[in-house]
Amino acid sequence: MMLLVVLAIPLVGAALLWRATNRLATTLHAVTAASTLAAALAVAVAVNAGETLVAFDGLLRADALSAWMIALIGIVSGLAASEAPRYVVPGGPRRFYPIFHLFVFTMLLAVSTDDVGLMWVAVEGTTLASVFLVNFERTRASLEASYKYLLICSVGIAIAFLGTVLVYFAGIQQFGDETHALRYTTLLRLAPGLSPRVIELAFVFLVVGYGTKAGLAPMHTWLPDAHSEAPAPVSALMSGVLLSVGVYAIVRFKPAVDAAAGPAFARGIMLVLGLLSIAVAAAFLWTSPNYKRALAYSSVEHIGLVCLGLGFGGPVGTAGALLHVANHALAKSTSFLLSGRIRSAYGSAEIASVRGVMKHMPRTGAAFLASILALAGLPPFGLFVSELMIFAAGFKQGFPLVAGLALLLLVIAFAGLLRAVHRILYGAPAREPVGEVAGWRSAVPVAAALGVLVLTGLAWPPGFGEALDRLVAIVSP
Amino acid sequence: MTTASNLLAFLCLAITLLIVWRQSWPARLRLFAAQSLLLAILAGTIGVLAQRRALLLVAAVVVVVKVWAIPRVLARIGSGAPVRRIAPGRSSGIALLVAGALVVAAYVVMLPVTAAAELPTGSAIPLAFAMALIGLALCVTGRDALSHILGFLVFENGIFGLAILATYGLPSIVEAGVFLDVLVIVLIMEAVVVQVRREHASIDVDRLRELRG
Numbered sequence: 001m002m003l004l005v006v007l008a009i010p011l012v013g014a015a016l017l018w019r020a021t022n023r024l025a026t027t028l029h030a031v032t033a034a035s036t037l038a039a040a041l042a043v044a045v046a047v048n049a050g051e052t053l054v055a056f057d058g059l060l061r062a063d064a065l066s067a068w069m070i071a072l073i074g075i076v077s078g079l080a081a082s083e084a085p086r087y088v089v090p091g092g093p094r095r096f097y098p099i100f101h102l103f104v105f106t107m108l109l110a111v112s113t114d115d116v117g118l119m120w121v122a123v124e125g126t127t128l129a130s131v132f133l134v135n136f137e138r139t140r141a142s143l144e145a146s147y148k149y150l151l152i153c154s155v156g157i158a159i160a161f162l163g164t165v166l167v168y169f170a171g172i173q174q175f176g177d178e179t180h181a182l183r184y185t186t187l188l189r190l191a192p193g194l195s196p197r198v199i200e201l202a203f204v205f206l207v208v209g210y211g212t213k214a215g216l217a218p219m220h221t222w223l224p225d226a227h228s229e230a231p232a233p234v235s236a237l238m239s240g241v242l243l244s245v246g247v248y249a250i251v252r253f254k255p256a257v258d259a260a261a262g263p264a265f266a267r268g269i270m271l272v273l274g275l276l277s278i279a280v281a282a283a284f285l286w287t288s289p290n291y292k293r294a295l296a297y298s299s300v301e302h303i304g305l306v307c308l309g310l311g312f313g314g315p316v317g318t319a320g321a322l323l324h325v326a327n328h329a330l331a332k333s334t335s336f337l338l339s340g341r342i343r344s345a346y347g348s349a350e351i352a353s354v355r356g357v358m359k360h361m362p363r364t365g366a367a368f369l370a371s372i373l374a375l376a377g378l379p380p381f382g383l384f385v386s387e388l389m390i391f392a393a394g395f396k397q398g399f400p401l402v403a404g405l406a407l408l409l410l411v412i413a414f415a416g417l418l419r420a421v422h423r424i425l426y427g428a429p430a431r432e433p434v435g436e437v438a439g440w441r442s443a444v445p446v447a448a449a450l451g452v453l454v455l456t457g458l459a460w461p462p463g464f465g466e467a468l469d470r471l472v473a474i475v476s477p
Numbered sequence: 478m479t480t481a482s483n484l485l486a487f488l489c490l491a492i493t494l495l496i497v498w499r500q501s502w503p504a505r506l507r508l509f510a511a512q513s514l515l516l517a518i519l520a521g522t523i524g525v526l527a528q529r530r531a532l533l534l535v536a537a538v539v540v541v542v543k544v545w546a547i548p549r550v551l552a553r554i555g556s557g558a559p560v561r562r563i564a565p566g567r568s569s570g571i572a573l574l575v576a577g578a579l580v581v582a583a584y585v586v587m588l589p590v591t592a593a594a595e596l597p598t599g600s601a602i603p604l605a606f607a608m609a610l611i612g613l614a615l616c617v618t619g620r621d622a623l624s625h626i627l628g629f630l631v632f633e634n635g636i637f638g639l640a641i642l643a644t645y646g647l648p649s650i651v652e653a654g655v656f657l658d659v660l661v662i663v664l665i666m667e668a669v670v671v672q673v674r675r676e677h678a679s680i681d682v683d684r685l686r687e688l689r690g
Contacts, residue, residue, distance in 0.1 A: 115648075115650075117647060117648060117650065117651035117654070118650060118651070118654070120651065120654070121650070121651065121654030121655075121658070124654070124658050128658070128661050128662070128665065131665060135669075138672075143669065143672055143673060146669065147622070147669050147673065150662065150665060150666065150669065151616075151625055151629070154629060154662050155613065155616060155617075155629060155632065158629070158632060158633055158636060161636055161655070162609065162636050162639070164647075164651075165636065165639060165640045165643060165644065165647065166590065166643075168640075168644055168647055169590065169593075169594075169643040169644050170593070172644055173593065173595055179648055182647070182648060182651070195589065195593045197589030197592075197593070198589050198590055198593050200589075201586070201589055201590065
């Protein structure tokens with residue numbers, strides 16, 4: 001029931017918002033976003049108390065991993081929603097709000113179903129919904145970005161469909177019952193009897209397909225364009241949680257693949273793609289001329305790190321990877337929202353034409369710097385802890401070479417990102433910015449996100465470690 | 478059943494090769510419609526022979542969506558484009574060779590699947606996969622939006638064919654999702670192409686070169 005509510009809220013909200021305008025739209029939007037957040041947190045609390053939520057004969061199902069993602073989507077969409085009214089100007093392009101909530105709905109659906117077929121449909125739905133949001137500003141660049149995004153992700157997701165077909169093919173020969181053969185609970189039960197070669201082939205297609213959505217190199221080419229051209233709240237959603245939904249899809253298949261083909265197969269793929277993503281990001285972080293693009297490449301880096309953590313495996317590596325998903329979601333969405341404020345003040349996202357943010361927009365600049373330091377993995381922020389866990393797992397599980405190389409690349413990426421940010425934060429601007437975004441209302445969401453990041457970095461609330469343990473039990477049983 | 482599915486899948490692949498060979502857009506479009514019709518016949522035949530009612534419905538939907546609706550939209554998109562002349566330095570000979578190599582690759586990649594297949598239609602799986610691979614190649618190497626869309630659709634047809642041959646079709650909720658998805662992608666593509674054309678007076682995506690680095 002609770003699961004139905006959390007899915008229904010954004011859907012109903014989107015329907016109501018379709019025709020709404022002006023103040024009514026803004027109010028409805030706020031109400032929808034707030035209730036999505038509340039319902040998502042309620043689901044997380046209920047599942048964390050040990051309950052697995054089920055609806056429609058198990059078609060919808062939320063275990064601890066789903067609840068983790070639902071909570072994340074709720075929080076990040078709340079964060080992004082709080083910034084959205086700044087981008088919806090009267091008389092401008094319409095339908096931002098309804099498509100925004102539709103987008104949130106598709107992401108929530110993707111993580112709260114037991115059926116990998118329905119999950120595929122939902123993940124595809126995320127592309128179709130968000131492509132309008134990427135092209136919301138209707139500039140030449142955003143048009144190009146949305147074209148690339150739609151084409152590359154459609155092809156990617158079709159490859160994931162091929163993988164899903166092969167999984168179904170392997171499952172149905174074991175199982176027979178057609179309505180349940182695509183359930184991951186069923187797949188996991190049958191996994192030891194599934195043909196290992198077919199499952200390996202399927203997993204390759206699934207990783208390439210969902211990896212495209214997750215932004216793993218070398219399938220990441222759509223990502224810097226789409227993330228830098230979309231309005232900031234959309235970039236925040238895409239970088240923060242859409243990529244994580246892609247990772248989630250891979251994670252859902254991983255236990256079954258490990259059981260059918262042995263853990264070495266999936267591990268090898270994850271390690272190679274993870275390392276490659278970090279390397280690509282490290283290189284492009286140095287050459288990117290645009291700070292929103294730099295943030296987008298930083299997402300490639302962090303998703304690569306998550307992949308490494310999953311590849312290293314073990315309780316620490318898996319927990320580190322899933323914690324990193326959450327930390328990255330918070331830090332990256334915050335930095336995208338702030339970069340949007342900088343962009344609208346200076347009228348440009350080029351690094352070369354923005355100078356002296358610290359002087360002219362001290363609060364935004366300080367918060368932006370904090371979020372960048374968090375992304376760079378410095379204490380006291382949560383990413384420091386999750387990266388530490390990932391690398392500890394790497395050395396402990398016997399991959400010192402991979403972990404060492406990744407660390408080196410991380411340092412390069414770190415320097416590249418800081419160099420870009422340093423240039424926009426300090427110095428004398430050629431043109432005076434329009435001014436600081438004022439008012440406590442714009443400060444609260446950002447402060448809250450940074451506060452949570454300090455919390456996951458310094459002091460885990462009671463029960464947090466146990467919650468992570470429950471996730472690990474699902475991903476690497 | 479094996480003979481029928483092999484024959485139909487082979488014809489679909491043959492049409493894919495023809496799409497690679499032909500360079501004129503209207504001809505390619507007609508070939509795509511013919512290929513989709515053959516897929517519908519494939520689904521219908523298996524539906525009758527294996528007594529799967531759901532597949533008959535799927536066949537009907539294929540006819541409506543892929544034989545009728547999508548080619549209409551594509552024709553509308555392409556109506557502004559001149560009949561494509563062969564670009565200098567590009568002959569279909571090499572493309573056909575590559576396509577041939579992809580067919581061989583498809584057989585190699587699909588070995589574990591055909592080995593595990595128990596259905597009588599299993600032997601045609603590599604043919605469908607080859608179709609998908611060639612479609613993917615068309616999509617990736619395409620120079621304008623129309624070739625991208627067409628390549629994607631051929632790719633999708635191949636995967637769809639593979640799904641029918643390997644499993645007699647997926648559960649209906651997934652199938653419905655797939656059809657809706659393809660239709661929406663084509664419609665969005667149309668909207669995007671219309672906007673590109675307005676801004677650039679061409680559908681050559683080579684001109685989309687602003688985002689770099």
